[in-house]
Each structure stands twice: as structure tokens, then as C-alpha cells.
Amino acid sequence: MQTKYKSLLLRGNLLIAAVLMALLATRTPSLTDTLLMWLAAAWLVITALLLTFDHRRPATLPWQLLPILLLAALLWGEPGRHVTWLWAWAILLMLPQPRWVLLLGSLLALATWWPLRDLLGLEQWVLSGLLLAALMLLGLSRALDLRARRQSALRRARLVPGLPLWPGERLPGDLTLERKRSLREGVHTELLLLHVPRHRCWPLAQRLCRLTYRFEHCYQLDPTTLAALLTSRNPDERRELLWRSLEAHGPARAIPLAGLSSLDDERRALARQPAGLRVIGGASDA
Amino acid sequence: MHDRYRHSSRLFALWHAGGVLLLLGMALWLYLMGEYERIPLPAALSLLMMVATLLNATREEHSRLAAYLALICGYLLIAVELPRQSGLPALWVGLPPVLTLLLLPLAPAMLLNLALTPVWLALLGNGQLDGQMLLGYLSLVAVAALVPWEQARQHALLRATDPRDAECATTGRETLHELLESEVERAGMLGQPLGVLLMHLPQLDMAGEQFGHGARQALLDTLCQAVSSRSRDHDILGREGPADFWLVMPDTSESGALMVQHRLEQALEQITLMDTGPMDVRLRLCRPRAGESWPRFEQRLETCSRSLADG
Numbered sequence: 001m002q003t004k005y006k007s008l009l010l011r012g013n014l015l016i017a018a019v020l021m022a023l024l025a026t027r028t029p030s031l032t033d034t035l036l037m038w039l040a041a042a043w044l045v046i047t048a049l050l051l052t053f054d055h056r057r058p059a060t061l062p063w064q065l066l067p068i069l070l071l072a073a074l075l076w077g078e079p080g081r082h083v084t085w086l087w088a089w090a091i092l093l094m095l096p097q098p099r100w101v102l103l104l105g106s107l108l109a110l111a112t113w114w115p116l117r118d119l120l121g122l123e124q125w126v127l128s129g130l131l132l133a134a135l136m137l138l139g140l141s142r143a144l145d146l147r148a149r150r151q152s153a154l155r156r157a158r159l160v161p162g163l164p165l166w167p168g169e170r171l172p173g174d175l176t177l178e179r180k181r182s183l184r185e186g187v188h189t190e191l192l193l194l195h196v197p198r199h200r201c202w203p204l205a206q207r208l209c210r211l212t213y214r215f216e217h218c219y220q221l222d223p224t225t226l227a228a229l230l231t232s233r234n235p236d237e238r239r240e241l242l243w244r245s246l247e248a249h250g251p252a253r254a255i256p257l258a259g260l261s262s263l264d265d266e267r268r269a270l271a272r273q274p275a276g277l278r279v280i281g282g283a284s285d286a
Numbered sequence: 287m288h289d290r291y292r293h294s295s296r297l298f299a300l301w302h303a304g305g306v307l308l309l310l311g312m313a314l315w316l317y318l319m320g321e322y323e324r325i326p327l328p329a330a331l332s333l334l335m336m337v338a339t340l341l342n343a344t345r346e347e348h349s350r351l352a353a354y355l356a357l358i359c360g361y362l363l364i365a366v367e368l369p370r371q372s373g374l375p376a377l378w379v380g381l382p383p384v385l386t387l388l389l390l391p392l393a394p395a396m397l398l399n400l401a402l403t404p405v406w407l408a409l410l411g412n413g414q415l416d417g418q419m420l421l422g423y424l425s426l427v428a429v430a431a432l433v434p435w436e437q438a439r440q441h442a443l444l445r446a447t448d449p450r451d452a453e454c455a456t457t458g459r460e461t462l463h464e465l466l467e468s469e470v471e472r473a474g475m476l477g478q479p480l481g482v483l484l485m486h487l488p489q490l491d492m493a494g495e496q497f498g499h500g501a502r503q504a505l506l507d508t509l510c511q512a513v514s515s516r517s518r519d520h521d522i523l524g525r526e527g528p529a530d531f532w533l534v535m536p537d538t539s540e541s542g543a544l545m546v547q548h549r550l551e552q553a554l555e556q557i558t559l560m561d562t563g564p565m566d567v568r569l570r571l572c573r574p575r576a577g578e579s580w581p582r583f584e585q586r587l588e589t590c591s592r593s594l595a596d597g
Contacts, residue, residue, distance in 0.1 A: 083376050087381055091387060
């Protein structure tokens with residue numbers, strides 16, 4: 001598969017960059033700089049190891065902030081030695097990141113360029129500042145295009161290629177659709193809500209997708225809530241079987257679509273509910 | 287979608303215009319400083335950038351030629367001005383690789399960056415190889431390339447997870463096959479009938495070649511609109527090939543599906559488009575046979591779709 005292949009190349013590039021950083025670190029005399037370089041190399045290696053091809057783990061904020069802070073620290077620490085890296089600001093702005101991180105990056109770029117005045121002399125200082133600003137604008141305009149596309153696509157895209165796990169934003173629309181459909185076809189459809197511990201969410205989501213039929217979509221509503229739409233002719237037996245093989249121990253609710261009034265109310269009720277599967281409008285607790 | 291392209295190409299045009307101003311400002315500065323022999327280069331390059339600006343302003347998509355022009359300007363300026371800058375070669379050696387990565391797609395940018403390594407180092411080191419500078423340059427190239435990589439990965443990820451087709455309001459091919467498989471499974475489990483209506487638009491290629499992108503898009507949009515307004519919410523319209531569409535109709539008996547086909551045929555016959563004239567759509571109904579497995583049915587659908595396209 002082409003996409004897998006590309007991930008592999010990216011991983012290779014990350015490791016090459018890490019090796020070069022480590023080489024730079026061994027050739028740097030001052031201790032702080034060496035530490036910073038090793039930190040950068042470690043960041044690159046860990047990123048390479050954690051790289052996965054899906055949307056489920058949008059890089060957490062501290063992780064994204066680290067390169068920006070490292071770059072600023074390097075340029076502040078010994079500007080004469082690391083001045084080559086000044087231009088890296090322009091390219092760092094291209095990464096998909098929240099607005100305020102972009103702003104912070106731009107401010108740090110300004111703050112690292114400003115002290116270079118003594119080092120460069122007025123003419124070169126002004127020229128380099130103008131060029132850096134121009135390059136940063138170019139980087140921003142390239143990032144904007146991807147940003148717009150990403151924001152609109154993330155609301156409808158599945159979370160992992162090939163797995164029927166969808167973002168929670170799609171559930172309300174699908175609920176209306178499935179309700180109409182189950183009424184027309186005379187089939188029982190119910191919404192299963194699961195509250196799971198944060199660290200078990202991902203393995204459980206995968207298992208849920210495996211245990212349900214292909215036509216029963218699964219959703220991740222937030223980092224601790226999973227949902228699935230179950231369709232069958234004999235709901236009790238099916239639900240029992242699924243619940244037993246799922247081995248989830250947290251609270252769960254099964255609500256027939258015909259009796260579902262508000263998704264938000266059900267989610268609040270789920271948060272207050274003790275562990276175990278509760279069937280709403282049906283037989284007793286299981 | 288087109289608005290976004292226009293928006294980003296306007297941004298690029300603005301950026302190139304900024305480059306023109308920068309070069310003119312530099313020429314003016316040199317004039318004021320009395321260094322007349324250095325003026326022709328920025329003045330000439332500002333004309334080149336002007337061409338790049340116009341290219342970006344008049345075209346809908348971001349033009350590759352304009353990017354190369356801007357790159358040539360940048361390279362010449364750096365190559366001619368760099369040896370004069372006795373101050374800090376380490377600063378200027380970082381500029382060309384970053385400029386290249388920002389202007390070009392990843393592969394050509396990396397090729398250029400690696401190929402030009404000796405040029406930049408020779409220009410700056412006055413013919414001597416400076417190990418520290420070489421290491422710095424290479425690590426900057428390697429680290430800076432990571433960002434376009436990440437962007438490319440995000441693009442690929444969006445393409446792989448987006449259920450919609452890129453050109454029209456239908457389900458994309460991969461998602462279509464997945465959904466169809468799940469509907470076949472559902473129909474089998476609940477004992478419901480299922481129908482798939484195959485459609486082929488023979489005019490599509492011709493419309494694109496003779497009348498351009500607009501006519502092709504109009505044809506696609508009209509078909510999608512006509513079909514979705516005459517189908518139920520849970521029917522799935524997907525794009526199997528550029529000109530082949532499948533309409534999946536769950537819980538639909540043979541007579542129901544034939545009725546849908548008939549109604550669609552009638553409706554599409556009456557549509558006339560401005561460029562391409564009366565709409566020509568070929569339709570055929572395909573249903574899973576009793577006990578037919580999904581791979582067999584999928585194969586049969588694909589064969590059927592091909593024979594429909596061949597006429």
C-alpha cells in the first residue's frame with residue numbers, strides 16, 4: 001500500500017534527522033547546547049517510534065510545542081553558532097497546529113531575530129528580518145490550505161483508514177437516518193453507549209468494531225465514550241453475546257432508537273450510572 | 287473547492303508582489319548607498335518576480351512556473367550577494383534550502399537541496415570545506431524536510447479516511463465497496479432484497495475534452511442531483527469509476543428497483559445541458575443471486591459495469 005510506504009519513508013527521514021542532530025550534539029562544546037541537541041534528537045526518535053497512520057491521536061500540545069521551544073532556546077543560547085537555524089521558523093509554521101501556537105511561534109521568531117543585530121550589522125540584520133518575514137508568510141499560506149481542508153474533513157472522516165470507527169459528530173445524523181430506516185423495515189435498532197477508562201478506549205473501540213457487523217457503525221464520542229448502532233431481529237440475545245465477548249467492565253446503556261429522545265440526556269445518565277449494562281425500556285439490568 | 291484554490295493562489299500572488307517590493311527596495315537602498323554596480327541584479331530580478339506575480343494572479347491554481355521563477359530569483363540573489371557578505375556565512379547558508387522546500391513539492395525540493403550542497407558550501411567557504419557548516423546545512427535540510435513530509439502524510443490520511451468522492455457529492459470508490467459489502471451482509475442477515483443500479487455517463491470524457499472542466503462538472507452535478515432527489519435517504523450513490531456510478535438500494539424488491547430505474551430514465555432523458563446537449567445515461571439493474579458470496583457478486587457488478595461502459 002502506497003500510504004504505508006510513505007509512512008516508512010517519513011520514519012526514515014525522522015531517524016536520519018535524529019542521527020544528524022546527535023552528530024551535531026557531539027561536536028558542540030557548551031554543555032547546555034549539547035543537552036538541547038540531544039533533547040531534539042530524542043524528540044525525533046520518539047516521534048518516529050510513535051508515528052501511526054490515523055486521526056485518533058492528534059499530536060498532543062506539549063509535544064508540538066517542544067520543537068518551537070527548542071529552536072528558540074538554541075538561537076538564544078549561542079546565536080553565533082546556530083544562526084543557520086533561524087530560517088527553520090518559516091518552515092515550522094507550516095505544521096498543522098492551533099492558532100495560538102502559530103502566534104507564539106511568530107513571536108518567538110521575532111524574539112530570536114531581534115538580538116542578532118549586534119552580530120549581523122544593520123544592513124544584514126534588516127535584510128534577514130525582511131526575508132524571514134516573507135518566508136514565514138509563504139509558510140503560513142501553505143499551511144492555511146491544508147487547515148481548511150482538514151477542518152472540514154475531520155468532521156466526516158473515519159478515525160482510522162479501513163476501520164468503521166467514526167467521529168461523534170456524525171452520530172446525530174446517522175441516528176435520524178437509522179431511526180427512519182428501522183421503522184420502515186420493521187427491524188429493531190438500538191444505540192449502545194459505553195463508558196470506558198481512557199487508556200482502554202482504543203483497544204475497546206477496535207474490539208467493538210470487530211465484534212459488530214460491518215453495517216453497524218461505531219463512534220468515538222469523546223476520549224471515554226464509545227457508541228455503536230446495533231441492528232438485529234432478536235436484540236436481547238445479540239446484546240448479551242456482544243456484552244459478554246466485549247469484556248468491558250464500565251457502565252453501559254442500550255437504548256432502542258424508538259425510545260431515544262435526547263442523546264445528551266442519555267450521555268449524562270451514563271455518566272451517573274454504576275458499572276454494568278442497563279437496558280432502557282426493556283428487561284432488568286444484566 | 288474552487289474558492290479555496292482561488293483564495294490560496296491570491297495569497298501566493300500577494301506573496302510574489304511582496305517579493306517584487308523587496309527587490310525594488312533593495313535596489314533603492316543600493317542606489318542610496320552609492321553602490322551602483324550592484325543595482326542591475328535586484329532590478330532585473332524584480333521584473334522576473336513581476337512575471338511570477340502575474341502568472342499567479344491570472345491562473346486559478348498555484349502555478350509551478352511562478353514557483354520556479356521565484357526560486358531562480360532567490361538563488362541568483364543569494365549566489366551573487368553571498369560572497370560579499372563577509373559577516374556570517376552560517377546565516378545565509380540556511381536560506382536556500384528553506385526557500386526551496388517552501389516553494390516546491392518535497393521530492394524536487396530535496397533533490398535540488400542535496401545536489402546544490404557543494405555549490406552553497408563552496409560559495410560561502412571560499413573554496414574550503416567547512417565540516418561544521420556542512421553538518422549544519424545537512425541537518426537543517428533533513429529537519430526542514432520533515433514538515434512537508436508531515437503535510438503529505440496528513441493529505442494522504444485525509445484522502446484515505448474521507449468517505450466522499452473528490453469531484454462530486456457521491457461516496458468514493460473504496461467506501462462504496464465497503465458500504466455495499468455491509469449492505470449485502472445486512473440483507474442476508476435480515477432476509478431483505480437488495481438492488482444495485484449501475485449507471486454510465488458516456489458523455490463525460492468528451493465533455494471534459496471539448497468543453498472544459500465546467501461542462502464536465504455540470505454533467506456530474508446534474509447526474510448526482512437527479513439521482514439523489516429521486517432516491518431515499520439510505521440509498522447509497524457511489525462513484526465506481528470516473529464515469530461509472532452505482533446506486534445501492536437496500537430493502538428493495540426487483541419490481542421496486544425496476545420502477546426506480548424507469549423513473550430515473552424518464553427524468554434523465556428530459557434533462558438538456560447547455561454545452562453537451564441532451565443527457566445520455568446508460569442504466570442497468572443488478573441483484574445478488576441466492577447464495578452468492580460477496581466477492582462473486584462484487585466481481586459480477588464490476589464486469590457488468592464494464593460491459594455497460596463498452597456499450
